[in-house]
Each structure stands twice: as C-alpha cells, then as structure tokens.
Amino acid sequence: MSTVKYAEDLTVGDVVELGEHTVTEAELLDFAGTWDPQDFHVDAEAAEKGAFGGLIASGLHSMSVLQRLSALGWYRHLSVICGRGVRDVRFWRPVRPDDTLTGTIRVDEIVLDDHGRGLVTTTSELRDAGGNVMLHAVMDLYVRRRPEPAIG
Template sequence: MLYAEDLVSGHTYELGSYTVTRDEILSFARQWDPQGFHVDETIAADGFFGEVIASGIHTLAVFQRLSVLGAYNRWAVIAGRTLRDVQFRSPVRSGQELTGSLKVTKVDLDKPGRALVVTEGVLATGDTTVLTVDLDMYVRTRPTA
C-alpha cells in the first residue's frame, strides 16, 4: 500500500490499456448519453465524425478504470475531491486501444491523517491524446505506531 508520503511529485504511473468496442460504445451511450451520434449509426454517418464515437463520459470512465487498476488500488485513497480541466481532445472510435498515464504533480500534507494529492491524467491512442484531466484526491498518510 502506498501512502501519501510514498507518492512523489513528478512521478508518472503507466496505467495500462483498454480497447473500446462498438457494442460497448452503443450500450454505454444508450444508458448514459443517448445523443444520436453516440447511439445511431445512420445519424452518426451523416454527422461530423462520420461514425458512432464514444461519449466523453464513457472516455472518462475508461480513464477511471485504468487509474484504479493501474494506481489507485495500491494507494491509500480516501476519496476523490475535484475534477478540473477535463478536455476531450479527440474522438474515441470503435476498436481503438486507449492507454493511460497519471502524473503526480503535488502532495500537500494538509491535515493530520491525510494529504491532498494533485494529478494530471492522459488517455491516448497511439500518438493521439483523446483525454486530459486534472484530478485531486485525498490519500491517507502513513499510520503512526
């Protein structure tokens, strides 16, 4: 388990990858973001992107999954605090493999028992960045004996 004192400003965690499928894009969007260009292939084909693309919320959910599996499960996380400057930089299309990274930018031991950890997240496919996000969370400090 990594506590706040173990997290080093400037360190980047590689989070692994996830491939988004067409069926997943459609299913997620039908439930959570049922805009035509996310759920209807005919509408999407005539639209700006020429095909169904993943919802931005879906893209953010993929990043969260990778963050949990690649970092947070090993951190003594108390809870998330803030999502800042979320940018959907490029559409996510069916079959794309998304790879995530998370950089610790600040560890502020603000109160006994916890620290505010500030991070910058990136989700990309190949050389194309699809998502950037700044996140703050509270992480436990090492228990005292």
Template sequence: MKSNVSTDRLSIADLNLGDRTELGKYTISTDDIVTFARQWDPQFFHIDEERAVTDGYFGGIIASGIQTLAIFQRLSVKSFIQNLNVIGGAGIDGLQFRRPVRPGDTLTGSIVIKDIQIQSDRGRALVAYTGELINQNAEPVLVLTISAYVQMRTT
C-alpha cells in the first residue's frame, strides 16, 4: 500500500486523521539478536541458542521486545518521522508484543495518524499515531500508540 502522506518536509496542515504510512522492511538475523541482547537485554533466550532450544519457552532464540521496538522506531523514522520537525516524544501507550520475533523474520508495518492537538500558542502540535509491526506471515508482532510533539512550520 502507498502512503497518502507526501515525502517532502511536512507541516501540521499536511497531516490528517487517518493518514497511513507504510513502513519499510527489516530482516533480522541471529547475529542481530545476539549482539543487541548482549548489550541491552542479556537473557538466555536472546543470547544462548542452545539453551534457548532446551530451556526456553519459545523453542529457540528470539529477539528482545526492546529490540523489536527499536526496529519499529527505525522504520518509522526512515519512512515518516524524518519528514517532520519533531521536538520530542511525549509517550507510548498500549505497547504490546504480540508474538516472538525470530531469526530470519522480515518485519514491516504501518503507522496511522490517530489524533492531532494543535498548540498554536507554543508553536507545536501533539501528534498521536498507532503503529504495528508484522512479520512475513502478516502476523502482528508489535502494536502501540506513540505521541510526539511536532514543531509547526511558520511558512
């Protein structure tokens, strides 16, 4: 599906409720999972392939949820957020890890504008969007709603 949002620098006036942006793709490898987890989430089911098979609930190594969230962020920035003058994040609601991400999975997804609260006296808007990552089988692996402050363009 195509985005109905332009890829040029956007202003708040360019955003509409329901605008949908398709994310790019990211295929995750065992090395990606282990390298990330060794630094940020060193639980055995992320870093020890043998033990993940014998003792892990999922029968093999899986990506950290934090890594899955980071992949979502990267894809969102590259496909949409970099086109805005973002001031900073305001929060994440409803974060759910729906199923494990495994080596070889190809993740993609979309974001949809859910709410726009103009704060013209502060030169910004609070933009909320829902997001979803799915694997190559179209199974959701992550869902969430993110809010971020976006600077309003003056021209």
C-alpha cells in the first residue's frame, strides 16, 4: 500500500506521469451523443465535410480523460480535499478516434495556509502518441497538510 502524500510532501517542479487512455470511436460517439451532440462529434458523414475532416472528440471528453488519468495516476495518492478551479484550458489539436493519450501533471506552486491545507497549482497536459500536446490546463486543488502528531 502506498503512503498518502500531503501538501508538505510535494515539491514545485515535481512531474507525475499519469498513464494512458485510448479514445475509441464508440466512446467518442457515446460521450458526445450524451454531452456534446454537435455534428463533428456525432455524425461521421457530416464531420468528413467539416473543418476537421472527420470525427473529433468533444473538448469536455478530453477534459474527462485528463480527469480520469489524474484521479487514478495521482490524486488517489494525495490527501485531496477538492478542486478549486481550472483555467487556461487550451485544446491545441483535435482528439480523434483511436488516439492514445498520455497525461502529465507538473506542480507549479504550493501555498500552505493555517486551515490545514495547501493550495497546489499544477499544469496538466495530454499528448498523443507522437508527443503532440493535445490539451493543456492549469488546475488548482486543495490538499490536506500533514496532521500534527498526537500529544500525550
């Protein structure tokens, strides 16, 4: 069993490899059909004639892939309280059916407070098999500070 990390255990500059996920066409169509039913996400024929020349994943789908990889690859090893925000989201390239995406998180800043937590700012990216950045986002999350040892 791995040891849970607290805010004080993190270091600015830490990079965490999150693993990978392959976006299948069925997954892409299912997600988009439920949450973002625009033609270029759900209709192969219309998508072929569109600006991207074929089906592409919803940006929200790409964010969901990043969240899953983050939760399984890093957050479950942290004493996370909650997310605070996401900003500077950039969808640099469209995610297509059968793209395999790998994720990374870099710790950019840690601000400890007197409320038993630290605000951890990170930069997250998804890359395709060729190493191209597909998605970039800056995220803030609250992580518990190490508990004080019991006295007595």
